[in-house]
Amino acid sequence: MALSRLSLNTSSSSLSRLLFRPSLLSASRLFSSSDVLTIETSVPFTAHQCDPPPRTVETTPKELLGFFRDMSVMRRMEIAADSLYKSKLIRGFCHLYDGQEAVAVGMEAAITRRDAIITAYRDHCIFLGRGGSLVEAFAELMGRQGGCSKGKGGSMHFYKKDSHFYGGHGIVGAQVPLGCGIALGQKYSKDGTVTFAMYGDGAANQGQLFEALNMSALLDLPVILVCENNHYGMGTAEWRAAKSPAYYKRGDYAPGLKVDGMDAFAVKQACKFAKEHALKNGPIILEMDTYRYHGHSMSDPGSTYRTRDEISGVRQERDPIERIRKLILSHELATASELKDIEKQARKEVDEAIAQAKENPMPDPSELFTNVYVKGFGVEAFGADRKEFKAVLP
Amino acid sequence: MAGALQAATAALLSSTPLKTYGSYRLRLGSAPRSLAGRKGSFLVVRSDAGFGSGSNARTRPGKLIPNAVATKPDASSSSTSSKPGHELLLFEALREGLDEEMARDPRVCVMGEDVGHYGGSYKVTKGLADKYGDLRVLDTPIAENSFTGMGIGAAMTGLRPVVEGMNMGFLLLAFNQISNNCGMLHYTSGGQFTIPIVIRGPGGVGRQLGAEHSQRLESYFQSIPGLQMVACSTPYNAKGLMKAAIRSENSSCALRALYLLFGGGGDGAPGEHVTILTYSRMRYHVMQAAKTLVNKGYDPEVIDIRSLKPFDLYTIGNSIKKHTPRLQSAIIKEFWDYLDAPIKCLSSQDVPTPYAGTLEDCTVVQPAEIVKAVEDLCK
Numbered sequence: 001m002a003l004s005r006l007s008l009n010t011s012s013s014s015l016s017r018l019l020f021r022p023s024l025l026s027a028s029r030l031f032s033s034s035d036v037l038t039i040e041t042s043v044p045f046t047a048h049q050c051d052p053p054p055r056t057v058e059t060t061p062k063e064l065l066g067f068f069r070d071m072s073v074m075r076r077m078e079i080a081a082d083s084l085y086k087s088k089l090i091r092g093f094c095h096l097y098d099g100q101e102a103v104a105v106g107m108e109a110a111i112t113r114r115d116a117i118i119t120a121y122r123d124h125c126i127f128l129g130r131g132g133s134l135v136e137a138f139a140e141l142m143g144r145q146g147g148c149s150k151g152k153g154g155s156m157h158f159y160k161k162d163s164h165f166y167g168g169h170g171i172v173g174a175q176v177p178l179g180c181g182i183a184l185g186q187k188y189s190k191d192g193t194v195t196f197a198m199y200g201d202g203a204a205n206q207g208q209l210f211e212a213l214n215m216s217a218l219l220d221l222p223v224i225l226v227c228e229n230n231h232y233g234m235g236t237a238e239w240r241a242a243k244s245p246a247y248y249k250r251g252d253y254a255p256g257l258k259v260d261g262m263d264a265f266a267v268k269q270a271c272k273f274a275k276e277h278a279l280k281n282g283p284i285i286l287e288m289d290t291y292r293y294h295g296h297s298m299s300d301p302g303s304t305y306r307t308r309d310e311i312s313g314v315r316q317e318r319d320p321i322e323r324i325r326k327l328i329l330s331h332e333l334a335t336a337s338e339l340k341d342i343e344k345q346a347r348k349e350v351d352e353a354i355a356q357a358k359e360n361p362m363p364d365p366s367e368l369f370t371n372v373y374v375k376g377f378g379v380e381a382f383g384a385d386r387k388e389f390k391a392v393l394p
Numbered sequence: 395m396a397g398a399l400q401a402a403t404a405a406l407l408s409s410t411p412l413k414t415y416g417s418y419r420l421r422l423g424s425a426p427r428s429l430a431g432r433k434g435s436f437l438v439v440r441s442d443a444g445f446g447s448g449s450n451a452r453t454r455p456g457k458l459i460p461n462a463v464a465t466k467p468d469a470s471s472s473s474t475s476s477k478p479g480h481e482l483l484l485f486e487a488l489r490e491g492l493d494e495e496m497a498r499d500p501r502v503c504v505m506g507e508d509v510g511h512y513g514g515s516y517k518v519t520k521g522l523a524d525k526y527g528d529l530r531v532l533d534t535p536i537a538e539n540s541f542t543g544m545g546i547g548a549a550m551t552g553l554r555p556v557v558e559g560m561n562m563g564f565l566l567l568a569f570n571q572i573s574n575n576c577g578m579l580h581y582t583s584g585g586q587f588t589i590p591i592v593i594r595g596p597g598g599v600g601r602q603l604g605a606e607h608s609q610r611l612e613s614y615f616q617s618i619p620g621l622q623m624v625a626c627s628t629p630y631n632a633k634g635l636m637k638a639a640i641r642s643e644n645s646s647c648a649l650r651a652l653y654l655l656f657g658g659g660g661d662g663a664p665g666e667h668v669t670i671l672t673y674s675r676m677r678y679h680v681m682q683a684a685k686t687l688v689n690k691g692y693d694p695e696v697i698d699i700r701s702l703k704p705f706d707l708y709t710i711g712n713s714i715k716k717h718t719p720r721l722q723s724a725i726i727k728e729f730w731d732y733l734d735a736p737i738k739c740l741s742s743q744d745v746p747t748p749y750a751g752t753l754e755d756c757t758v759v760q761p762a763e764i765v766k767a768v769e770d771l772c773k
Binding site: 118147149150151152153154157159161166167168169170171176177178179180181182183184185186187188207208211212214215218219370371372373374 | 532535541550579620
């Protein structure tokens with residue numbers, strides 16, 4: 001991993017008012033929170049049909065520490081979900097995102113909450129990035145009524161309408177036309193926002209993706225197709241599933257950018273670039289080169305189609321959290337023990353959220369029939385034994 | 395909800411009155427009371443759902459009979475300006491409904507193949523692209539799966555798209571989007587997102603269109619929870635149902651016949667002997683059969699149910715009948731005590747629709763079959 005080059009602009013030498021951790025306020029720092037740090041991404045961007053953005057990214061200590069904290073919380077959440085699944089509190093399908101956190105936090109840093117994100121079933125961390133709370137996430141995973149979808153969706157159906165997070169979809173690839181439709185709505189209302197439609201390397205071979213891209217390009221829709229390439233479509237490696245695994249080039253007429261998805265700053269730069277591009281010129285494809293440590297889902301050990309050496313190799317060299325940790329330490333924004341404290345804090349938050357979510361009750365049986373149709377036109381049916389049927393006419 | 399849809403239909407139509415081409419409940423003739431003792435026999439005539447008007451755009455236009463206006467000379471097209479009691483063909487009624495809704499609400503938009511510049515393969519959207527622009531009346535490439543998905547995505551942001559399938563059979567390609575996203579998103583998101591989309595199109599048996607273009611898909615869509623389904627049969631209810639479907643907050647699937655006959659009017663009065671439930675194209679066959687039955691001394695009540703999902707069991711409960719096995723089981727469950735005879739269900743044959751005209755007619759329930767079935771029931 002290339003070491004970042006540091007250029008420092010200090011506006012004053014006053015003590016920093018760093019962040020959110022009270023313990024850090026007491027320490028003296030060389031940088032204030034409004035300082036701008038320039039960091040170089042690990043590798044340059046590879047572009048298709050466009051000029052790549054520069055490698056140097058500007059950031060602040062606040063943002064750096066924010067990345068560290070958010071990614072630690074996400075990592076802890078996924079690991080906790082793993083153990084909850086093994087203790088049978090989470091059932092069904094559970095697709096974990098650990099290893100890919102940089103994509104979620106980098107994207108959030110580049111956009112606003114009015115921009116839309118839609119993704120597939122590996123959605124827990126995107127939900128958190130959009131402002132979802134840990135309690136809502138765990139409650140939904142455990143099927144409780146305090147969950148973000150009232151317990152009726154599950155792991156694959158997290159949604160947050162007020163932050164324009166459109167889910168959470170189980171069928172591979174089906175979310176991409178939906179994402180292009182959301183962009184159609186955004187273009188229709190002319191509000192200067194974009195949609196990030198995320199999918200995986202497995203979904204990249206779906207026909208509906210190309211259909212939707214074609215239509216989006218015809219209409220110049222402000223949609224950004226983000227391929228989170230973790231190199232395995234469940235158990236099938238990308239070279240066995242795709243004749244051309246250069247997913248950023250597969251848009252053909254649509255420009256594309258290949259990004260190191262384990263580097264949060266590369267992701268941030270690429271998303272910022274893509275947003276500007278999409279608002280002016282229509283769709284663009286971003287391929288995030290990333291990696292997942294867990295298997296495809298909890299029922300997949302993840303080691304039958306790849307070696308443990310490969311997994312630990314990536315963890316040592318490219319882990320997103322470690323990268324940020326090294327950056328923070330090399331710029332002396334915090335000490336190693338302070339970073340450890342942040343991680344401990346994250347763990348504590350996650351544990352508290354789980355405890356709270358466990359207290360949450362299961363949904364009431366009458367919830368079976370709510371939200372099938374929109375309220376006001378609903379036909380209510382009562383009686384699990386089907387003895388009674390009532391049609392409620394407004 | 396079905397009742398709501400009917401009520402909404404009636405309410406919407408009362409503001410722009412159209413001459414009725416047959417109200418939805420018919421009584422044909424007065425029957426002698428010799429069979430007065432029998433109440434509540436039920437006959438179900440399943441429509442093969444020949445819906446819709448116009449030619450299949452994959453063949454040359456004009457090859458098929460658009461809106462077979464065989465019988466009545468005064469059923470010819472009139473101007474589309476809204477005057478009280480004007481007569482319209484089915485596609486004009488649909489267009490009027492769509493036009494009014496688009497003028498009323500800027501969020502209503504149309505998307506489909508050839509709906510814009512071409513004017514719609516069945517002329518339902520003719521002139522709308524000039525009036526509302528290319529983004530609101532969107533010509534899509536031939537990619538049903540993705541443009542239905544895009545319609546749903548747009549609906550999630552608050553638009554009210556009307557997705558037109560050139561033939562309902564083509565929407566099988568979009569079945570995943572319709573089933574999983576249209577029907578279920580409201581539920582799986584815990585009520586956060588509503589999908590006020592209307593998916594409409596002609597389907598069913600037309601005029602020798604061949605097997606792949608004559609598919610009857612109502613029972614496929616029946617199994618999708620969260621979807622509303624309606625079927626129109628006359629211009630009057632077509633316009634009303636179109637407006638009601640657009641204004642509904644739920645996803646709606648609006649079917650129409652590829653081949654409809656005109657003929658048969660009359661007002662309704664409940665019949666005593668037998669209730670015949672029907673929808674769409676079969677309505678006309680049933681009406682012909684009913685005329686024969688009246689001549690033979692029966693007193694049938696014909697109800698065009700129009701709302702296929704959820705079934706308007708309230709109305710039906712007042713006069714029971716059933717089209718599909720699903721409806722049959724619901725009726726049996728709920729109204730068993732009121733039935734004097736078992737429910738008989740007539741539906742199309744379980745074969746792909748052949749091309750030859752004579753064979754095709756055999757797949758569709760004919761009036762003579764209906765008459766015979768009623769006679770069997772009433773024995």
